[in-house]
Amino acid sequence: MRLKHWFYTVPLRLRSLFRRNLVEQELDEELRYHLERQIEVNLARGMPADEARYTALRAMGGIEQHKESCRDTRHVSFVEDLARDLGYGLRVLRKNPGFAAIAVLTLALGVGANTAIFSVVYGVLLQPLPYAEGDRLVTLIQAYPQMGLDTWGISQANFALYRDQNHVFENIAAFRSAGFNLTGGASPERLQATSVTAEFFDVLGVQPGWGRAFLLEEDAPGKNLVCILSYALWQRRFGGDPQILGQSLVLNGTPTVVVGIMPSDFAYPSRNTEIWLPLGLNPQRTSPYTHRGIARLRPGVSVIQAEEETTRIFRNAAQENPAIAGGAAPPPPDADIKTIVRPLKELIIGETKTPLLVLLGAVGMVLLIACANVANLLLARAASRARELALRFVLGAGTGRVVRQLMTESMLLALIGGVAGVAIAWWGVRLLKQLPALGQVPRLAEVSINPVVLAFTAAVVVLTGLLFGLAPALRARKMGLQAGVREGARSSAGRASRRMNDVLVAAQFALCLVLLIGAGLLLKSFQRLLSVSPGFQPENVLSMRLALPESKYEAAERPVQFFDSLLERVRGLPGVRSAGVVSLLPFSGGSTSDGFIVEGHDLESGGVAPNSQDRVVSPGYFQTLGIPLLRGRDFLPSDRADSPPVAIVDETLARRYWADGDAIGKRIRYGWSDQWMTIVGVAAGVKHLDLRETLEPHVYYPYAQGPSRQMYLTARTVGEPAAITAAIRSEVQALDADLPVWGVQPLADAVDQTLNNQRLTNLLLTAFAMLAVLLASVGIYGVMSLYVSNRTNEFGIRLALGAQPSALLRSVLRQGLALMLSGVAAGTVAAVIMTRTLASLLYEVSATDPAVFFFVPLLLVAVALLACSIPARRAMRVDPMVALRHE
Numbered sequence: 001m002r003l004k005h006w007f008y009t010v011p012l013r014l015r016s017l018f019r020r021n022l023v024e025q026e027l028d029e030e031l032r033y034h035l036e037r038q039i040e041v042n043l044a045r046g047m048p049a050d051e052a053r054y055t056a057l058r059a060m061g062g063i064e065q066h067k068e069s070c071r072d073t074r075h076v077s078f079v080e081d082l083a084r085d086l087g088y089g090l091r092v093l094r095k096n097p098g099f100a101a102i103a104v105l106t107l108a109l110g111v112g113a114n115t116a117i118f119s120v121v122y123g124v125l126l127q128p129l130p131y132a133e134g135d136r137l138v139t140l141i142q143a144y145p146q147m148g149l150d151t152w153g154i155s156q157a158n159f160a161l162y163r164d165q166n167h168v169f170e171n172i173a174a175f176r177s178a179g180f181n182l183t184g185g186a187s188p189e190r191l192q193a194t195s196v197t198a199e200f201f202d203v204l205g206v207q208p209g210w211g212r213a214f215l216l217e218e219d220a221p222g223k224n225l226v227c228i229l230s231y232a233l234w235q236r237r238f239g240g241d242p243q244i245l246g247q248s249l250v251l252n253g254t255p256t257v258v259v260g261i262m263p264s265d266f267a268y269p270s271r272n273t274e275i276w277l278p279l280g281l282n283p284q285r286t287s288p289y290t291h292r293g294i295a296r297l298r299p300g301v302s303v304i305q306a307e308e309e310t311t312r313i314f315r316n317a318a319q320e321n322p323a324i325a326g327g328a329a330p331p332p333p334d335a336d337i338k339t340i341v342r343p344l345k346e347l348i349i350g351e352t353k354t355p356l357l358v359l360l361g362a363v364g365m366v367l368l369i370a371c372a373n374v375a376n377l378l379l380a381r382a383a384s385r386a387r388e389l390a391l392r393f394v395l396g397a398g399t400g401r402v403v404r405q406l407m408t409e410s411m412l413l414a415l416i417g418g419v420a421g422v423a424i425a426w427w428g429v430r431l432l433k434q435l436p437a438l439g440q441v442p443r444l445a446e447v448s449i450n451p452v453v454l455a456f457t458a459a460v461v462v463l464t465g466l467l468f469g470l471a472p473a474l475r476a477r478k479m480g481l482q483a484g485v486r487e488g489a490r491s492s493a494g495r496a497s498r499r500m501n502d503v504l505v506a507a508q509f510a511l512c513l514v515l516l517i518g519a520g521l522l523l524k525s526f527q528r529l530l531s532v533s534p535g536f537q538p539e540n541v542l543s544m545r546l547a548l549p550e551s552k553y554e555a556a557e558r559p560v561q562f563f564d565s566l567l568e569r570v571r572g573l574p575g576v577r578s579a580g581v582v583s584l585l586p587f588s589g590g591s592t593s594d595g596f597i598v599e600g601h602d603l604e605s606g607g608v609a610p611n612s613q614d615r616v617v618s619p620g621y622f623q624t625l626g627i628p629l630l631r632g633r634d635f636l637p638s639d640r641a642d643s644p645p646v647a648i649v650d651e652t653l654a655r656r657y658w659a660d661g662d663a664i665g666k667r668i669r670y671g672w673s674d675q676w677m678t679i680v681g682v683a684a685g686v687k688h689l690d691l692r693e694t695l696e697p698h699v700y701y702p703y704a705q706g707p708s709r710q711m712y713l714t715a716r717t718v719g720e721p722a723a724i725t726a727a728i729r730s731e732v733q734a735l736d737a738d739l740p741v742w743g744v745q746p747l748a749d750a751v752d753q754t755l756n757n758q759r760l761t762n763l764l765l766t767a768f769a770m771l772a773v774l775l776a777s778v779g780i781y782g783v784m785s786l787y788v789s790n791r792t793n794e795f796g797i798r799l800a801l802g803a804q805p806s807a808l809l810r811s812v813l814r815q816g817l818a819l820m821l822s823g824v825a826a827g828t829v830a831a832v833i834m835t836r837t838l839a840s841l842l843y844e845v846s847a848t849d850p851a852v853f854f855f856v857p858l859l860l861v862a863v864a865l866l867a868c869s870i871p872a873r874r875a876m877r878v879d880p881m882v883a884l885r886h887e
Contacts, residue, residue: 039053093413103413104413107417107418107464108420109771110363110366110367110369110421111370112421112422113367113768114363114366114421114425115453115456115457115460116429118456119453120432120447121356121360122450122453123444124349124356125349125356125357129344129348130446135343136170136297137345138294138297138344139292139294139342140295140340141153141154141340142314142338142339143337154289155285155287156291158314158317159172159293160281161317162310165313166309169295169306170297172199172294172296173196173199173202173293174196174292174293174294175269175292176194177192177194178194178195179191179710180251180252181253181739182237182250182251183250183738184249188740189237189740190740191275192272192275193276194275195277195279196277196278196279197279198216204294205296206266209231209261209262209264211245211261214228218278219279219281221281224280226256226257227249227251227258227259227275227277228261228276230267232274244261245260251275252549253549253551253552253738279291294344295341303341307339307340314338315338318337348443352442357837358761358765358841359765359768361837362515362765362769365512365515366515368467368507369508369511370775372505372508373508374468376782377782378410379501407465409469411466414462414464414465414468415465418460429447429448429449433447438756440753502819504779505776506826507826508775508776508780508823511830512772512775512827513830513831513860514831514834514835517831517852518769518834520849522762522765522841524845524849524851525844526755526758526759526762528843528844529758530755534586535586535695536626536627536686537625537626538587538746538750540748541625541715542717542728543712543743543747544725544742544744546710547709547710548710548736550709553709556641559708559711562735566732566735567580567581567618569731570713570715573724575717576716576717577716577717577718578624579715580617580619580623580624580625581617581618581712581714582616582621583711584688585712587688587689587750588712588743588750591688591689592615593612593613593696594614596609596612596670596671596699597669598667598668599669611697612697613688613697613699614701615698615700616702616711617703619636621635621700621714624715625714627683629648630661631662635700640702640704641705644678645676646677646701646702647668647699648679648700649679649681650682650685650695651682651683651684652685652697663679663682664681665678666678667679677701683700686698690754690755692843712743722744722746773863777864780816780864780867781867781870784816784868784871813868816867820864821861824857831853
């Protein structure tokens with residue numbers, strides 16, 4: 001019955017709103033029909049015509065009264081009132097274009113900043129993964145802390161165990177990053193690849209847009225000669241030709257058939273992935289531990305349950321087969337070996353969560369400052385409208401009606417500011433996505449101004465409208481309750497308004513100080529980072545990558561011969577001072593470590609070998625990177641495969657085992673090898689991932705004694721490093737025309753890129769803090785201007801009575817300083833509490849750094865005093881005669 005009622009009344013109400021003229025016409029005709037019928041009845045009773053009409057009108061009670069009663073029964077009067085309020089609000093804003101422009105601009109900046117940052121937060125942190133039931137996707141890695149392996153990949157044998165013995169996963173797959181040389185076209189090219197098990201795409205719930213996924217029988221050694229292309233590679237290299245399906249590509253010298261092409265929006269495990277190939281799973285292969293697992297949880301299974309079961313599987317297998325855990329003997333009973341299961345979304349987000357939330361909090365404070373500013377503007381404007389509001393109360397307007405009118409005007413301002421803010425946010429998001437510093441932010445392609453972001457903006461607009469509209473509405477309510485025309489009431493309301501102005505300005509300064517202190521801490525931390533030495537000299541060093549295909553360089557001596565010839569050619573190029581190769585370059589984003597044993601420091605039974613970063617390098621590498629050799633010598637061309645094994649260690653390792661750091665002549669070996677290497681040199685410590693890390697032990701050995709097919713070529717130049725890129729490419733092509741060169745980059749840029757996250761956070765937080773300072777300065781300027789304006793007569797009289805202008809200046813500045821200091825005091829307390837959230841982003845700087853907490857408030861007070869000085873000087877120039885005539 002209730003549903004029927006709404007089906008009947010809702011269309012009628014909508015008709016009353018949108019077909020108002022027709023409804024009014026029908027109502028008028030209906031009432032006139034009843035009036036005419038009543039007149040006819042009266043005439044039939046013998047009444048004269050005039051009397052019949054008069055009697056009918058009296059009986060009906062009046063046409064207009066009936067019309068009003070009918071309109072009330074439609075229950076749409078509130079919409080009509082709102083339309084009238086909006087119309088009046090627009091007229092008021094048109095009469096005050098300066099006020100409207102300042103208020104709208106202030107709100108647009110606050111709303112725009114919040115919308116832009118929230119769009120990034122939503123796209124990166126909150127938006128569901130673009131996979132079916134993405135919340136059930138998890139990743140698997142392993143940990144063996146006693147071996148120094150807090151995060152450790154899984155081997156193919158580990159994966160097979162998890163796949164066959166688990167009861168918590170609906171499906172599970174393994175993958176690892178790889179690279180392949182694509183040849184046979186116009187020019188060789190290095191492709192960023194991912195080797196995956198056959199279940200990979202099923203786990204993610206994604207299938208190729210063209211062709212098919214891998215078959216189970218293709219995921220086996222020797223049978224994995226198929227591949228799936230990314231949409232980007234398909235378009236870039238093959239022009240989107242669908243005929244590529246079924247054709248062969250030459251990858252690392254081996255023909256490989258294209259069986260599928262992924263959709264354009266698929267980008268896992270990285271947006272740089274260009275091709276996927278079957279892993280060629282060998283369940284007996286216990287190393288290397290370079291794979292990562294990905295699985296889909298069964299419904300109702302938690303991450304903790306999955307971690308407990310997979311850890312049990314790992315531990316039991318390691319007792320039966322120690323190689324599963326990378327050892328020759330079963331792990332000790334107390335060994336903390338475990339499987340780490342993490343939600344896929346958490347892994348993708350990585351370390352970007354804290355900086356993004358800090359920025360969201362910062363723009364939230366900017367919005368509050370903007371609201372306080374607009375509230376002050378509205379209060380000042382309400383003072384100028386006091387007589388208008390008082391007259392409305394006298395003429396019978398209710399307090400609620402006047403408050404509603406003022407709130408409607410506030411919401412109208414918020415709406416216009418919100419629309420302008422969305423435009424600013426759209427431009428801001430485009431700008432943010434183009435910043436190089438954002439290139440490392442995950443899921444950046446998914447950031448956009450979408451319906452969820454617009455809903456957030458709408459909520460922000462409504463909230464801000466209520467916040468800054470509340471102050472003038474409360475003032476109007478108080479005027480109504482006090483029967484506003486009385487002088488005492490106006491005076492009381494004026495004092496309350498001034499108190500509210502003061503509170504809002506103090507709150508602005510408190511929020512502003514929190515932002516400034518946060519920005520100051522990050523800037524000081526960033527300066528500390530910039531002063532940190534990476535342990536080498538990256539300036540004027542060019543780096544690039546080369547990968548020799550096994551099919552052509554299978555014999556151990558072949559890679560050595562190639563790199564010997566290449567280095568000889570590169571060193572002979574004009575502008576090249578020195579050159580060298582290394583298996584893994586510092587700040588390249590990778591890490592290779594191994595357990596080592598120092599002679600005379602044998603492990604106890606069941607002990608675990610400590611870990612070091614290990615590198616294969618050529619003679620001249622240390623000179624090229626500018627890594628000082630503190631003791632001993634560099635590798636020599638005579639350090640070959642048939643000569644005694646040698647090594648160079650860094651000072652971190654040397655000082656750990658020898659008090660004086662003199663490791664020359666001592667011997668070291670890897671935990672998996674029985675071959676001792678004689679230490680011939682001690683190098684300075686080098687940071688290999690970023691400037692914040694502590695130095696780790698490094699062991700270097702000559703590339704001729706442990707050849708690697710994948711190497712970084714480095715060259716120190718006289719001038720700009722990029723200038724010799726073409727010449728080096730030519731030398732590589734002269735040695736092997738099918739060998740691509742990729743990852744070409746000045747080493748200084750690689751070091752600099754590790755600071756991108758800090759640089760971006762600093763840039764945005766500082767920008768928001770500066771915006772907050774500007775808004776707060778405008779706020780105190782406005783309040784102090786109002787203060788001077790309200791006391792103009794008083795100042796004129798004081799000057800006429802002999803007061804010095806400097807006394808008036810001090811009076812105004814003292815009033816402004818009191819507001820500032822109250823805000824600074826509250827802001828300092830808030831900053832002590834809130835800057836703790838920045839602790840993980842700081843480097844060698846305390847979250848309560850005394851220098852920052854001392855100088856930043858001084859800076860803010862100085863800026864505020866400057867803003868106060870303008871109205872203060874105006875007070876000094878008041879004409880006493882004008883003030884006396886007014887009195």
